[in-house]
Amino acid sequence: MAGALRRKRQPVIGVMAVQGDFREHLDTLDAVGAVGREIRLPADLDGVDGLILPGGESTAMRKLYVRWGLVAPIKALATRGAPILGTCAGAILLATKIADGDEPVLSLLDMEVRRNAFGRQLDSFETELKMQSLKASGGPTTLRAVFIRAPEILRVGPAASVVAQLEGGEIVAARQGNVVGISFHPEIAGETRLHRWLVEQAATARRG
Amino acid sequence: MAKRSAPATAKVAKSTWATKRGLAQMLKGGVIMDVVTPAEAKVAEEAGAVAVMALERVPSDIRRDGGVARMSDPDMIKGIQAVTSIPVMAKARIGHHVEAQILEALNVDYIDESEVLTPADDRFHINKHEFRIPFVCGCKDLGEALRRINEGAAMMRTKGEAGTGNIVEAVRHIRTVKEQIEALKGQSEKRLRAAAKEMRVPYELVKLTVKAGRLPVVNFVAGGIATPADAALSMWLGADGVFVGSGIFKSKRPAETAVAIVQATTHWANPAILAEVSAGLDEAMKGIEMRTIPDAERLSSRGW
Numbered sequence: 001m002a003g004a005l006r007r008k009r010q011p012v013i014g015v016m017a018v019q020g021d022f023r024e025h026l027d028t029l030d031a032v033g034a035v036g037r038e039i040r041l042p043a044d045l046d047g048v049d050g051l052i053l054p055g056g057e058s059t060a061m062r063k064l065y066v067r068w069g070l071v072a073p074i075k076a077l078a079t080r081g082a083p084i085l086g087t088c089a090g091a092i093l094l095a096t097k098i099a100d101g102d103e104p105v106l107s108l109l110d111m112e113v114r115r116n117a118f119g120r121q122l123d124s125f126e127t128e129l130k131m132q133s134l135k136a137s138g139g140p141t142t143l144r145a146v147f148i149r150a151p152e153i154l155r156v157g158p159a160a161s162v163v164a165q166l167e168g169g170e171i172v173a174a175r176q177g178n179v180v181g182i183s184f185h186p187e188i189a190g191e192t193r194l195h196r197w198l199v200e201q202a203a204t205a206r207r208g
Numbered sequence: 209m210a211k212r213s214a215p216a217t218a219k220v221a222k223s224t225w226a227t228k229r230g231l232a233q234m235l236k237g238g239v240i241m242d243v244v245t246p247a248e249a250k251v252a253e254e255a256g257a258v259a260v261m262a263l264e265r266v267p268s269d270i271r272r273d274g275g276v277a278r279m280s281d282p283d284m285i286k287g288i289q290a291v292t293s294i295p296v297m298a299k300a301r302i303g304h305h306v307e308a309q310i311l312e313a314l315n316v317d318y319i320d321e322s323e324v325l326t327p328a329d330d331r332f333h334i335n336k337h338e339f340r341i342p343f344v345c346g347c348k349d350l351g352e353a354l355r356r357i358n359e360g361a362a363m364m365r366t367k368g369e370a371g372t373g374n375i376v377e378a379v380r381h382i383r384t385v386k387e388q389i390e391a392l393k394g395q396s397e398k399r400l401r402a403a404a405k406e407m408r409v410p411y412e413l414v415k416l417t418v419k420a421g422r423l424p425v426v427n428f429v430a431g432g433i434a435t436p437a438d439a440a441l442s443m444w445l446g447a448d449g450v451f452v453g454s455g456i457f458k459s460k461r462p463a464e465t466a467v468a469i470v471q472a473t474t475h476w477a478n479p480a481i482l483a484e485v486s487a488g489l490d491e492a493m494k495g496i497e498m499r500t501i502p503d504a505e506r507l508s509s510r511g512w
Contacts, residue, residue: 018474019237019258040474055234057294060256064474088234115293121317122340124227127220148230149295149317188230 011049011202014039018064020056020089024187025195032192034199042073050083050202052195053090055148055185058115061089062105071106078108083178083201085194091181092151099154109176110157117152117170124148126189131164131173134180134197143191145172145184152183178205225362228342231295231317232363232426235259235449239439239470240428242266242453244284246291252456255466259295259317261451262288267324267371267507268454268493276326279307285314297344302511303329312341318363321345321356323510324370324453333511336360346430348381348508350388351407353423355512358409364423366447367508368431371454373495375432375441377508382429382445392418422446431508434459434492436472436485443476458493465489 015025017038029036029052039045051074053061065071078084086094086109093105097112118125129145132138153171156162163180164173172183178201186194238258243249244266252260264280265273279300289296295317300307302321307328311319321334323346336343337360344363347353353364366385368378392403392414400418404411416424429442430451439450450473452466459465468485475481503509 017237019256021233021236023236024233040478056236057234057238057258059253059294060238060258060470063256063470067471120315121227121231121295121342122312122315123222124231125220125222126224126226146226146230148227148234185230188226188233 010035011199011206012037012047013199013202014045014048014051016051016053016061016070016090018068018070019060020054021185021187022052022054024185025052025054025087028187028192028195029199032196032199034195039070040068042069045070045073045077048077048082049206050198051077051085052198053084053086053093054187055088055090058089058092061093062102065093065105074106075108078106078179081178081205083198083205084108084180085198086179086181087185087187088148088150088183091153091183094179094181095153096157108179109174109181110159111171111174111181112154112157113151113181114154115151116149117154118147118150121149124150127166129164129166129172129184134163134175134194141193143186143193144189145186145191146189147172147184150183153181223340228362229425231342232344232448235295235428236426237474238449239466239473240297240449240451241456241466242451243288244457246287248457248462249288249292249296251463252466253292253294255463256470257294257466258449259297260288260292261297261299261320261453262316263299263324266454266457268373268458269371270324271371271505271507277301278325279304279310282310282314285311285316289314289316299325300334301325302327303332303334305334308334308339308341308343312339316341319343320365321361323367323507327510333359336362344428346508346511347385349384350417351409352512353385353427354407354409354413354417357423357425358413361425363426363428365428365430365451367511368429368433369498369501370431370507371496372432372498372501373434373455373458373493374498375434375438376498378429378432378438378442379445381431381508382427382442382447385423385427386446389417389421389423393421432495433469434495435489436465436468436482439469440472440476440482443473449473454493460490460492465492
């Protein structure tokens with residue numbers, strides 16, 4: 001049947017599950033009809049076509065990534081062209097530079113980020129955000145963005161491009177090829193477009 | 209599609225339900241550690257804690273010392289905020305509106321309206337809707353959890369029995385919440401309305417909870433976790449994460465115990481890893497058998 005054929009071709013999207021709101025990402029993948037998988041150890045990455053780095057505490061995540069040998073296999077996945085989406089803490093892990101001293105973790109996205117750049121919890125906020133579509137053919141689009149003790153992207157390097165800025169000019173989304181880092185949380189705002197993009201890219205990468 | 213006119217300034221909204229509940233969502237799968245000094249806060253952050261709870265005495269010392277336990281000295285909380293980049297939580301007494309206002313003024317990240325401190329009001333919990341800062345509250349059963357959520361709590365923790373190093377009450381409380389949600393599944397609207405009335409919460413809240421099959425906010429386990437295995441057991445029972453109080457800094461090797469509990473919370477379903485991280489930790493905190501604690505001294509019976 002057509003359904004069975006479609007299922008066979010479906011890409012598998014890994015969601016890093018060492019800590020953070022990975023269940024919300026898995027629920028969002030489920031909502032767009034994609035197959036998600038929790039990743040805690042390198043072996044879990046076998047056969048994964050795309051990857052999500054969820055929100056959470058980047059200090060805790062970095063220690064768990066390092067301890068369980070997850071850094072190299074994630075980098076290898078990116079090298080193979082698999083799309084990767086990092087949200088909030090996930091974006092911090094992707095950056096090539098972290099302001100105020102912390103060593104970078106994955107260095108997959110040419111940008112400098114500052115943790116908790118907007119302040120503590122009382123300064124967490126939500127807003128309508130204009131964002132460049134991630135699709136080659138797409139223009140700007142508006143989405144509901146929730147920022148929680150969020151990082152700011154201070155600057156992007158030559159290999160990356162800015163995808164979204166707040167009205168004050170703060171960069172909150174950047175992209176380098178198939179690697180996308182965003183400061184906010186589509187997964188807790190009922191926003192599915194970024195996940196759909198990731199699944200489509202993963203399907204393309206898999207066929208290619 | 210119609211073209212948008214000149215872009216209006218995007219409205220920025222703070223302290224919304226999504227941001228309050230959202231921070232707790234980001235803490236999931238993690239360990240929140242009680243700390244009493246900046247040095248302990250650094251140990252916690254180094255170990256991979258997702259947040260710290262700043263307080264003057266850990267629950268086992270509060271239990272030992274007796275007397276009235278109150279909100280911590282603001283200087284002590286500020287000292288901890290100054291050295292760590294992870295979220296800092298602090299405790300207010302049950303019903304103590306002003307302690308909560310002070311903690312909000314200190315710009316902590318979350319307030320724990322906690323039975324570990326001596327209750328300030330024997331009738332009302334804090335009306336948490338009035339605050340910009342999010343609250344976590346304790347519960348022993350579904351009714352207590354939903355009453356707190358109805359008052360505005362954006363995160364829950366099952367109470368357990370703090371300061372005992374004994375996991376048995378924590379297990380009982382999370383299991384009770386789960387079983388009570390299970391028991392309401394598939395029930396008629398009439399039965400759900402009766403349950404809502406009995407629990408003194410709106411029907412809509414009960415309906416939402418039963419439909420989701422879990423509490424509508426993040427729920428951690430607290431009160432008695434002393435080992436990596438205790439943390440993993442909590443996760444196995446369906447916790448979203450764990451609070452560890454006395455269990456870390458009352459153990460023989462706090463830094464190692466803290467790291468091991470973090471690992472066990474992530475890899476709770478992997479016994480080989482649990483065996484590895486549980487090894488060589490020396491003595492855990494000395495625990496207390498429940499039978500030896502008179503009912504009047506049970507912290508979990510505070511709040512309703």
